[in-house]
Amino acid sequence: MTQAPNDPERWRRLSALFEQAVDLQDDARDAFLRALPDSDAALIPELRAMLAADDADAALDGRVNVPAGVQAPLPPHAVGTVLGAWKLDGILGQGGMGVVHAAHRVDDFEQRAAVKCLQQRWDGRLQAGRFLRERNILAGLSHPNIARLLDAGIDAHGQPWFAMERIDGLPIDADADQRRLDLRARVRLLLRVCAAVQHAHERFVVHRDLKPDNLLVDGDGNPKVLDFGVAKLLEADAGQATRTGLPAAFTPDYAAPEQLDGGEITAATDVHALGLVLYRLLTGGMPYALDGRSLPERIAAISGQAPMRLEQALATGDANTVDKRLHDRSTDTGSFHRFVGGDLTRILQTALAKEPQRRYATVQAFAADLERFLDGRPVSVSGDTRAYRVRKFVQRNPWGSAFAAMLFATAIGFGVYATVTANRIARQAEQVAAERDRAQAIADFLGKLLAQADPTRADSDLTASQMLERGTTLVDQDESLGIAERAAVLTAIGGVYQVKGDYPRALPALQRAVTLGREAGAPDLAFASSLLELSKVHTRLGQLPDAEARAREAVSLLERLAAGDAEHASGLSQLAVVLSEQERLPEATALLERVVALRSTLPDAATDQNLAANYNNLALNLVELGRPAEAEAAYDAALAILERKFGPEHPYGAFLRGSRAELHEQRGDAVRAREDLERALAIASKALGAEHPFVADVSDRLGRMAIKRGDTEVARKHLEHALRIQQDTLPAGHADIARTREALASLDAMP
Known part of the structure; x- marks a missing residue:
């Protein structure tokens, strides 16, 4: 029937x-x-x-x-x-x-x-x-x-x-705000969610739609994972994945790139979603500016744009919005920056990597790093990608100035750094009497500050940070300083804080310097310098609209006072950095092209390391804009300058060759990529030591290239060398160690 x-x-x-x-x-x-x-x-x-x-x-x-x-x-x-x-x-x-x-x-x-x-x-x-x-x-x-x-x-x-x-409760982000959970408590709340998702993964279930609305917190503060309506059973065989199509059943704002382009769905898909949930718990925002965008624009942003810095997401919105976020997290701006900087940022960079293979392989590994972070132990990741470890050294920060200044200030203390600053001002003052008077006043002030480190004084054993704090206090007490001199000293202090990475202290010092500079009237090159230093700090804090406004103000002033000079180039370069950070790459690239053209006409251009930094930044942008031939020419120009400046064996040259090799690989030129990497390895082994982490990175890349061309003997040599360094320098269980072991295992499986 x-x-x-x-x-x-x-x-x-x-x-x-x-x-x-x-x-x-x-x-x-x-x-x-x-x-x-x-x-x-x-x-x-x-x-x-x-x-x-x-x-x-x-x-x-x-x-x-x-x-x-x-x-x-x-x-x-x-x-x-x-x-x-x-x-x-x-x-x-x-x-x-x-x-x-x-x-x-x-x-x-x-x-x-x-x-x-x-x-x-x-x-x-x-x-x-x-x-x-x-x-x-x-x-x-x-x-x-x-x-x-x-x-x-x-x-x-x-x-x-x-x-x-x-479950009678609120979404996890709303609950955390209502209970005013601090940042550590928010991480621990997510760890409980991670345990639940890992339980599902161990039963071959990937959720595919993790978002705050599917993570409710009950009246006892227990988070609960809901709605497995679009979950997928993975094959029981290890490593099996399921392939989606487009559009898949998920919430686009919390989707991983592979969900948007029909890629394979694995445990790493849920890792990405958990990273987004943690990002929202910490900042109250999302890593991409998606409000008001169409679905295609949202997909393009998630798939192609780098996430905003955590600091930038927190600071997005009006003052009342930002104040409420800080209040809901029981924190302040400085404490937030200190908490999310370093390891936590690197953990999130790994979880939110565009390619699944660059993320944590399991939720358990993600959670383990969060536990290590909370316990103050070394985490297993060093950043988003190899490019994070290598390119960050030279990316959008002129290594000749910022890196050297940081070493200088931290190695020998603020006193000597500040004296050099005074000498620089004094050399400029030879041209104008007013500048001479300003330089003398600043030099006298620095003398008073340095006198506090007199070895006969009981409190003379001062750290660089203590000297900076005393300088900030003394600048208000010293009646011999005029407004312009106070501004110059605060700019120097703020600049040192900036290169030391202490942005919460750098910000008020430089804001005061700019305010005093305005009060002094008749804006000059010193005021432009204050604006540029303040723009740099705003950039580091993710306050990009403020950073752009200060940089544009400085550039406008420099175009009147120093058009075509090195100062003008520095202003344009900083503005290009800010635009690059906002993913406004065409504008930034056009500015960098102006900068390299300008600096190329200045004396000593052939050995100007700032020009080399500009060429490097230009190359990075050109790669992202799909202009590889021009990017290669920019890398070549940067490398030529560095080798003339420092010689052919300097580690800067090794770093640049490593970046250029990556470009060669992208263009399918394995021969030239191998040449660059082998040269980088030779330089780095000699200049940095055979056990340096950069040597491990290059060795690993050379080993993988050798696997592709079937040279198993060379591959094994490089990979085993990389593994030895990684085991000596990285914590057990580090993702790099696991990847290198996998590569070696693939050699053992080859006929």
Whole structure:
């Protein structure tokens, strides 16, 4: 006898057959369907359609061919309807797949549940298959931070339903704000979510839609993972992945790049989503400016743009918004910067890497690094990519000035640095009497400051930081200093704080310097210098609109006072850095082209390391703009300057060759890439030592190149050398160590 479409028994049988067949491979599935008894023959066409829809779950609402005679969606159940042991109390939510009702047990009013009902009969959509899959997935999960499956059944219309633990709470970000959790507590809250997601992964379930709305926190502060409606079962075989299509069923703002372009879905997909949730917990914002953008623009931003710095995301918005974020996190700007800088930033860079293979391989590894960070132990990652470790040394920060200044200031103290600053001002003062007077006043001030380090004084053992703090206090007390002199001293102090990386202290010093400079009237080169130093600090803090405004003001002034001079080039260069940080690469690149043209006309251009830095930054932008030939020419020019300045064996040249080799690899020129890397290895081994981490990085790259060309002997030599250095310099379990071991294992597996 043929069963009616709304026969509950028919749905029970169809549901059971779907769950048995859905994870079978093609041949095994066909055999399963052929072996079904005659009593199930009428179900096979519909079962095939459900399985086809599940296989094609590239589209949230994608259609397939289905049997005729399907019926329209049913209205939601009325309040008071009884499903199994549960009485429905009202609707909690409604979506494309179904309706979620609040419910309580008929025999126990205190026991509450969320009952999910399939709203639509099987009509060729994915909802039926996903509904059954979610029920099946929940049945296999048991973790205190995952909403539990309580019951399941078929209603009077033949529609499936299931009851799960009801969570009365807020999304994880709103809950953290309401409870004013501090930054450490927010990381620990996410760690509990990580434990739940790792539990699912160990059962071959990847969630695919982790976001605050699916992470609710109950009244006791326990986070719960909800909504496995678009989750996917991975193959039990290690390393297997499932491929999505586009558009996949997920929330775009929390999607990983591979979800947007139809790539493979692995545990790293959920790692990316957890990284985004942590980013939001910490900053109150998202790493990309997505508000008001169309879906294609959002996809382009997520897939192609670098995430905003945590500091920048926190500072995005008006003053009231930023103040509320700080209040909700029980912190202040300085404390926030100190907490998120360094290791935590590197952890998030790894979790949010565009390519899945560059992320943490497991949620457990991500969580382990967060635990290490909270405990103050070394973390396993050193940044987003190899480019993070190598290019950050020269990226958008002129190494000749900033890096040398930092070493100078930290190695021998503020006193000597400040004296050199005074001497520089004194040399300029030979040209103008007013400048001579200013230089003398500053020199006298520095003399007073240095006198406090007199070895006969009991408190003479001052650190550089203490000297800076005393200088900041003394500048207000010394009546011999005029407004312009105070501004110059504060600019010097702020500049040292900046190169030391103490941006919260650099900011007020430089803001005061700029304010005093305005009060002094008749803006001059010293005022332009204050503006540029302040722009640099705003840039480091992610306050890019402020950074751009100060840089543009300085450039406008320099175009009147020093057009065509080195100072003018420095202003343009800083403005280009700010634009680059905002991903306004065409504008930034045009400015850098002006800078290199200008600096190339100045005396000593052939050995100007600032010009080399500008060429380097230009090359980085050109690579991102898809102009590889011009990028290579810029790298060549930078390298030529550095070799004339420092000789052919300087480590700067090794770093640049490493970057240029990456460009050669991208262009498919393996021979030239190998030449650059081998030369970089020789220079670095001699200048930095054979056990330096940069040597390990280059050796690893050379080993992988050798694998590609089939030279197993050379590959093994380089990879084993890299592994020895990594094991000596990196914490156990570091991702680089694991990757190098995998490469060596691949050699052992080769015939």
